[in-house]
Amino acid sequence: MTTTSVQHALEGRLPVGGEVTVRGWVRTRRDSKAGLSFVNVSDGSCFAPIQVVAPATLSNYESEVKHLTAGCSVIATGELVASQGKGQGFEIQASRVEVVGWVDDPETYPIQPKAHSLEFLREVAHLRPRTNLFGAVTRIRDCLSKAVHRFFHENGYFWISTPIVTTSDAEGAGQMFRVSTLDLANLPRNASGEVDFSRDFFGKETFLTVSGQLNVEAYCLALSKVYTFGPTFRAENSNTTRHLAEFWMVEPEIAFADLKENARVAEDFLKYLFRAVLDERADDMAFIAERVQKDAVARLEAFINAPFEQIDYTDAIKLLQASGQKFDFPVEWGLDLQTEHERWLTEQHVGRPVVVSNYPEHIKAFYMRLNDDGRTVAAMDVLAPGIGEIIGGSQREERLDVLDARMAQFGLDPGHYQWYRDFRRYGSVPHSGFGLGFERLVVYVCGLSNIRDAIPYPRAPGTADY
């Protein structure tokens, strides 16, 4: 007897006619008039459940098998045979079906074998992994995360875990969450009556990180190619379908790379990730294409096969102004591009992914490299049809005098950034990097319309995000 995953049983790698055991949860049960039951059992190892054919001769057929409902856990043993039904290669002719766990009050079990609204499933997030959709999203998310690490490994990058609790705000902007162990009912005060953070856990005021970029630069300027992949936090705009307060971010940083090289890595990277999903999760992607987003597979294929278009921000503004298109937000040199502009460029104008480069310096962060025109910085955004911006990056300002001037312009205290200035004092090199919001990637690949469906635990009891 071989205990096997449903995936292996269905793949046809096990000997037909051999005895196998599978373990999992009942999806559906159908009783035939011929006096046997078809029990679909899923263990989450792949999209499909396996059909277990339970004959009436089983000793517990009447007492147990005929009472199985969705969600019951079972261990089924029997002969692996070619399936009579269509669409599935193998099934199990059961010689034994052990019920491990029943479902209390099956009528009220939240995950019935029917379609549920996504809104409802967010309220039972701890059980939604048992649905087809969230099983698929979870496996695709896993596949993408593995591909992220593999891409960087194959290309000589080292993973760096940058600090989550931090005293610095990487962007010089953005609302942050405070991290503290001070007793709110009894806050310590200093002589001037202000909260005394010297008595907090770390002896100073601390926050959740908004980005690991500044920290990871230190490792880039020693190990040449590095990346972060970890959680980041923004205490703003959380209650929308597009923003999360807590999300994972991928941030590679590349020594001796200019903006062009940065864009090339971003292109290779995205194509590698999409290739991995198409190759490794064809089962889940087929379901996504069938039920969620009709062109889910086709648009990833198209993405992979299209060379990215390169457009200068200044040219993009001219194109948008000449488009004859009506936009809600103004189009003008010096203003940032909105999603509607980005989508027009990538979907209507070019029809494939676009890298927009060299944005006005005053709308981008202080650490981005000032171009020779003095008006723009070496920043880039990668825009993709169907979503708009998916990656943002820049070449970093490696010249200490220019960096100092930029910090002064942004009102930043150079004393607070002394460590960051050090990289420009000690063997400074040109370097570039970009950021990819991991949940945004999952949303794109899975054709989701609410980013809360791309994270494992939205609105769940015991968790905070909503």
Next chain:
Amino acid sequence: MTTTSVQHALEGRLPVGGEVTVRGWVRTRRDSKAGLSFVNVSDGSCFAPIQVVAPATLSNYESEVKHLTAGCSVIATGELVASQGKGQGFEIQASRVEVVGWVDDPETYPIQPKAHSLEFLREVAHLRPRTNLFGAVTRIRDCLSKAVHRFFHENGYFWISTPIVTTSDAEGAGQMFRVSTLDLANLPRNASGEVDFSRDFFGKETFLTVSGQLNVEAYCLALSKVYTFGPTFRAENSNTTRHLAEFWMVEPEIAFADLKENARVAEDFLKYLFRAVLDERADDMAFIAERVQKDAVARLEAFINAPFEQIDYTDAIKLLQASGQKFDFPVEWGLDLQTEHERWLTEQHVGRPVVVSNYPEHIKAFYMRLNDDGRTVAAMDVLAPGIGEIIGGSQREERLDVLDARMAQFGLDPGHYQWYRDFRRYGSVPHSGFGLGFERLVVYVCGLSNIRDAIPYPRAPGTADY
């Protein structure tokens, strides 16, 4: 001309006699009386720097090359030749050495080509990646993280990112960090004068997670084999050489697995990780063995080759009591094992890794499965020579009535754990899992004595951990 990493140039995969370009940071410069200079250049891609032989005929030889100091960044081009020196296969006969970045005031540059105290390097954590030791630790840490993901991938596990900001305390104990956006200078109060968390960002009191385990169980009970690998937080005991307030944890969770299976996975897992480091980071491990911990390689080899010993907690107590050994902490049935006890068991008594199982129920967490004796739970600790406990795990209590009784015993509010109780109401199955502190693993592999040397950013400007 081929731009290459130092690793590729040294590996001998490029054609000898071909022209190559390397980019990196100067480690040392030595001028020969014969009128040429030997410049060791590191790009962090592997442990060794490459030797660039710079002849006096270079146009910038007198003006620049002879002024290179540790930390300067250069781009060196030349012929790749078999090295005359011992210990290194290849070097570059430079036809061009471009200085990209100088070092301001070389006398005060913190990373001189000499041994530094670890204490000193913690104070310049943003520059310490440029040292031999922290380059090695960073590459080993990367290798271990990749091996974690690969082990689980090869064995059918899916990665789950559990929430960082949470309302629940997974252990029912342990100091947590509060996460909040409330204005401390002006805290909102409710009618009874208490802090009004309904006006906080998430509308309730929130904390940083201490473990993803309870959350990941939901995914286990749908996808069968899952794991977390993400940051966790403890607001206690931080100022020691063994504890961190912020650390990464690996937590697999396995459906249908009992404690024995759990221990088997833990053994396979650790051996897989150590094998990966020995195979993939032989260069860095050789340095660790030479400079940090003499038996670093030998003890990993021994670990891989030893079958783990299995000891019951009750037997372990008897062994310790009969040992004739003097311990600082008392040895008595019902008390937890201390590091001194663990190390005696694994180092003195058995001489290889030991799994201690079935601990007294009152010293372990509420979710661990009560054994039939009613006095112990199906908990296990994996102890390793040289460090003591490295993995802790348990079979989980899958029986709702027993879980409820345990929660009552621990004074936990069942209403707060309704979602966790659901898994026991809907298709409950036996399941098990364990936790591995990732930094503790790095400490062990790299032979470090302070856990702050196993994280990328201790005590650094802009970060909080100290």
